Amino acid sequence: xxxxxxxxxxxxxxxxxxxxxxxxxxxxxxxxxxxxxxxxxxxxxxxxxxxxxxxxxxxxxxxxxxxxxxxxxxxxxxxxxxxxxxxxxxxxxxxxxxxxxxxxxxxxxxxxxxxxxxxxxxxxxxxxxxxxxxxxxxxxxxxxxxxxxxxxxxxxxxxxxxxxxxxxxxxxxxxxxxxxxxxxxxxxxxxxxxxxxxxxxxxxxxxxxxxxxxxxxxxxxxxxxxxxxxxxxxxxxxxxxxxxxxxxxxxxxxxxxxxxxxxxxxxxxxxxxxxxxxxxxxxxxxxxxxxxxxxxxxxxxxxxxxxxxxxxxxxxxxxxxxxxxxxxxxxxxxxxxxxxxxxxxxxxxxxxxxxxxxxxxxxxxxxxxxxxxxxxxx
Amino acid sequence: xxxxxxxxxxxxxxxxxxxxxxxxxxxxxxxxxxxxxxxxxxxxxxxxxxxxxxxxxxxxxxxxxxxxxxxxxxxxxxxxxxxxxxxxxxxxxxxxxxxxxxxxxxxxxxxxxxxxxxxxxxxxxxxxxxxxxxxxxxxxxxxxxxxxxxxxxxxxxxxxxxxxxxxxxxxxxxxxxxxxxxxxxxxxxxxxxxxxxxxxxxxxxxxxxxxxxxxxxxxxxxxxxxxxxxxxxxxxxxxxxxxxxxxxxxxxxxxxxxxxxxxxxxxxxxxxxxxxxxxxxxxxxxxxxxxxxxxxxxxxxxxxxxxxxxxxxxxxxxxxxxxxxxxxxxxxxxxxxxxxxxxxxxxxxxxxxxxxxxxxxxxxxxxxxxxxxxxxxxxxxxxxxxxxxxxxxxxxxxxxxxxxxx
Numbered sequence: 001x002x003x004x005x006x007x008x009x010x011x012x013x014x015x016x017x018x019x020x021x022x023x024x025x026x027x028x029x030x031x032x033x034x035x036x037x038x039x040x041x042x043x044x045x046x047x048x049x050x051x052x053x054x055x056x057x058x059x060x061x062x063x064x065x066x067x068x069x070x071x072x073x074x075x076x077x078x079x080x081x082x083x084x085x086x087x088x089x090x091x092x093x094x095x096x097x098x099x100x101x102x103x104x105x106x107x108x109x110x111x112x113x114x115x116x117x118x119x120x121x122x123x124x125x126x127x128x129x130x131x132x133x134x135x136x137x138x139x140x141x142x143x144x145x146x147x148x149x150x151x152x153x154x155x156x157x158x159x160x161x162x163x164x165x166x167x168x169x170x171x172x173x174x175x176x177x178x179x180x181x182x183x184x185x186x187x188x189x190x191x192x193x194x195x196x197x198x199x200x201x202x203x204x205x206x207x208x209x210x211x212x213x214x215x216x217x218x219x220x221x222x223x224x225x226x227x228x229x230x231x232x233x234x235x236x237x238x239x240x241x242x243x244x245x246x247x248x249x250x251x252x253x254x255x256x257x258x259x260x261x262x263x264x265x266x267x268x269x270x271x272x273x274x275x276x277x278x279x280x281x282x283x284x285x286x287x288x289x290x291x292x293x294x295x296x297x298x299x300x301x302x303x304x305x306x307x308x309x310x311x312x313x314x315x316x317x318x319x320x321x322x323x324x325x326x327x328x329x330x331x332x333x334x335x336x337x338x339x340x341x342x343x344x345x346x347x348x349x350x351x352x353x354x355x356x357x358x359x360x361x362x363x364x365x366x367x368x369x370x371x372x373x374x375x376x377x378x
Numbered sequence: 379x380x381x382x383x384x385x386x387x388x389x390x391x392x393x394x395x396x397x398x399x400x401x402x403x404x405x406x407x408x409x410x411x412x413x414x415x416x417x418x419x420x421x422x423x424x425x426x427x428x429x430x431x432x433x434x435x436x437x438x439x440x441x442x443x444x445x446x447x448x449x450x451x452x453x454x455x456x457x458x459x460x461x462x463x464x465x466x467x468x469x470x471x472x473x474x475x476x477x478x479x480x481x482x483x484x485x486x487x488x489x490x491x492x493x494x495x496x497x498x499x500x501x502x503x504x505x506x507x508x509x510x511x512x513x514x515x516x517x518x519x520x521x522x523x524x525x526x527x528x529x530x531x532x533x534x535x536x537x538x539x540x541x542x543x544x545x546x547x548x549x550x551x552x553x554x555x556x557x558x559x560x561x562x563x564x565x566x567x568x569x570x571x572x573x574x575x576x577x578x579x580x581x582x583x584x585x586x587x588x589x590x591x592x593x594x595x596x597x598x599x600x601x602x603x604x605x606x607x608x609x610x611x612x613x614x615x616x617x618x619x620x621x622x623x624x625x626x627x628x629x630x631x632x633x634x635x636x637x638x639x640x641x642x643x644x645x646x647x648x649x650x651x652x653x654x655x656x657x658x659x660x661x662x663x664x665x666x667x668x669x670x671x672x673x674x675x676x677x678x679x680x681x682x683x684x685x686x687x688x689x690x691x692x693x694x695x696x697x698x699x700x701x702x703x704x705x706x707x708x709x710x711x712x713x714x715x716x717x718x719x720x721x722x723x724x725x726x727x728x729x730x731x732x733x734x735x736x737x738x739x740x741x742x743x744x745x746x747x748x749x750x751x752x753x754x755x756x757x758x759x760x761x762x763x764x765x766x767x768x769x770x771x772x773x774x775x776x777x778x779x780x781x782x783x784x
Contacts (some may be wrong), residue, residue, distance in 0.1 A: 001380065001381065001382070001384065001387065001450055001683060001686055002379060002380040002686070003379060003682070003683050003686045003687070004379065007380060069379045098443075108491075179754075182779075186635065227420075252434055258782055258784075261784060262783070262784065264421070270784075271783070271784035272778075272782075275775070278774065278775065278778035278779070278782075278784050279771070279774045279775075279778065281778055281784065282773075282774035282775075282777040282781060283774070284631055284780045285706065285777060285781065285782065286701050286704055286777070287703075289680055289701055290676040290680055290701075290705060291676070292675065292677045292680075293675075293677075293678075293679030293680040293683065294675065294676045294679070296379070296381075296679060297381065297675065297679050299379075300379060300381045301381075316671075316672050318676055319672060319674075320672045320673075320676055325782070368668055368669065369661075369665070369670075371668050371671075371672065372664050372667070372668035373664075374667045375644065375658060375664055375667060375668060375669075375671075376659065376664070
């Protein structure tokens with residue numbers, strides 16, 4: 001039982017905290033969200049220098065051999081800064097997939113590019129009418145001439161692929177004769193069309209249409225028909241990361257709200273003197289500490305070799321953290337009064353990001369159901 | 379960061395578990411697990427067994443006969459005891475008055491009282507709240523006047539205490555009394571130890587909403603208390619009282635107990651049949667169980683975070699205890715409510731004798747499950763948890779004022 005961070009972990013945390021405070025303030029973030037890319041390529045290059053883009057990869061792939069707790073520390077800090085960079089899409093989701101299931105050639109060609117900050121990826125998996133069901137894939141991959149060695153032809157449509165507009169490479173799930181499989185697809189390949197848009201929180205995503213997209217045999221990640229467990233695991237990594245991001249945001253938001261309660265005066269006193277508001281604030285602190293405990297639990301267990309244990313713990317964390325995030329976000333807005341519903345303060349932006357985290361990769365109800373169903377097996 | 383227990387900690391858990399298997403009397407654990415009425419003797423017998431093992435107090439330092447265990451070991455011990463159905467070691471002697479005697483009592487008081495607490499000889503109860511002083515404890519009025527007389531100096535105590543838990547069994551009561559009305563009200567309070575056999579003390583039951591006698595009023599009419607029963611200095615009692623309230627930390631969340639009750643809830647939901655299927659298969663009910671389990675998972679980690687910080691830095695008890703108290707009590711209440719709700723119709727009957735160990739059911743109520751009888755009463759009883767020990771609203775005041783500086 002040990003809740004301490006290592007020296008290296010504290011160093012990463014400290015470096016990111018200082019970067020966010022100095023170079024990624026709220027006004028910078030606001031301008032970045034409105035830029036064409038919707039994220040800061042200079043910041044991404046800095047992340048590469050810091051090593052956080054190499055963090056979750058083993059040393060023999062040029063990585064730093066980090067674990068779920070390292071990712072948690074990074075995400076917490078990125079959360080504090082409301083960082084718009086596609087860290088989850090590129091490093092956690094797609095990087096994780098290729099690390100775990102890619103062949104040596106794929107690992108050599110892609111992981112180095114991710115770690116160096118030169119290559120961006122996005123997972124194009126979810127589809128219409130499937131909601132959060134990871135097994136719902138209607139996109140097809142047909143082996144050319146019935147021979148998988150001759151390459152594949154992809155057809156279908158994907159929804160809300162996070163980070164897709166900037167991605168050089170998409171990881172696309174499609175059904176072959178053997179089942180759900182994953183393919184590396186050049187974002188500029190013929191037949192790939194993208195409807196890009198900003199998300200409510202200022203990030204970028206897009207819907208992807210694939211019409212007779214040709215990929216060669218080497219594009220397959222993992223085994224033919226073996227894609228679903230890979231996506232499940234990658235999405236568990238992403239959800240654990242989202243929990244940590246949410247906790248970072250909640251902590252920062254509580255600091256902002258507390259400061260407001262101490263400085264905003266009404267009836268001649270700081271509004272934090274009113275018990276009705278004190279108790280709301282106390283409730284947000286309790287919710288945040290409890291959420292932090294669940295994010296820690298997810299960060300530790302997401303590396304578990306036991307898939308059932310991993311997925312149960314992450315579902316529990318995401319269900320719980322989403323609910324606390326919703327509560328803390330709504331309270332922060334309420335406690336700021338009219339200022340809480342303006343675009344001017346960072347409060348609304350924290351709130352919007354917390355809300356979108358709730359909807360991403362399975363909302364609180366979906367995750368609760370997933371966890372709840374494990375009670376039947378018990 | 380490592381959420382696993384070390385090999386030594388696991389070995390310690392095994393040691394506790396084997397001890398419990400060998401030494402916890404089955405008649406007692408059966409009562410605890412089934413929420414049957416516990417007698418004074420059940421508590422005392424268990425305390426004597428623990429004392430014989432050298433485990434009379436997990437939290438006390440070795441110099442006073444405690445185990446000297448660290449916070450993690452204490453937590454493991456609590457968890458295993460709860461899981462095995464050991465009765466709660468009542469806190470009034472071991473966890474409330476004893477730490478005050480250790481910290482502020484003189485050597486004579488320590489030698490006189492502590493051995494009899496840890497070996498189960500003396501039963502202690504608490505005299506804090508008064509009818510007019512609940513959350514606003516410092517306004518208390520029970521008066522102690524110092525009198526010099528030929529048979530030794532003593533205090534004469536007059537007043538009324540309330541919300542006294544299990545004082546009907548008690549040998550001693552520790553009381554906050556007013557020794558001065560000068561200055562701030564906190565500055566006129568003293569901490570007195572009073573023998574319950576002293577003439578002038580009357581204990582009157584307060585029957586609680588579950589029909590049980592757990593709580594009392596204690597009246598003091600010209601009760602003579604020798605001055606050597608004063609703890610520390612006169613008029614410094616408020617400092618000792620605050621020390622006491624903040625002292626009990628690792629147990630406050632009640633994680634071990636709630637884990638046992640969650641297990642019980644799942645067991646009931648697997649046995650109760652609704653629409654031809656076990657209740658746990660009803661998604662609407664199951665999701666509510668799942669929600670409590672999430673709260674408990676989070677609390678367990680929060681509790682361990684506090685324990686491990688405490689273990690390393692030897693920090694004084696802090697306001698994190700308020701978080702543990704708020705969430706711990708809310709979870710306990712949710713569990714009792716769901717246990718009751720799981721019974722459906724059979725949440726209604728009130729069968730007093732069913733709370734006695736060995737009650738064998740009734741042939742005319744064939745589907746009345748053996749576990750059903752205590753659950754509604756238990757739900758009613760547990761509304762106390764968000765009220766006692768500083769109500770949850772007081773805890774929120776502590777968080778907002780002490781931690782957040784509002």
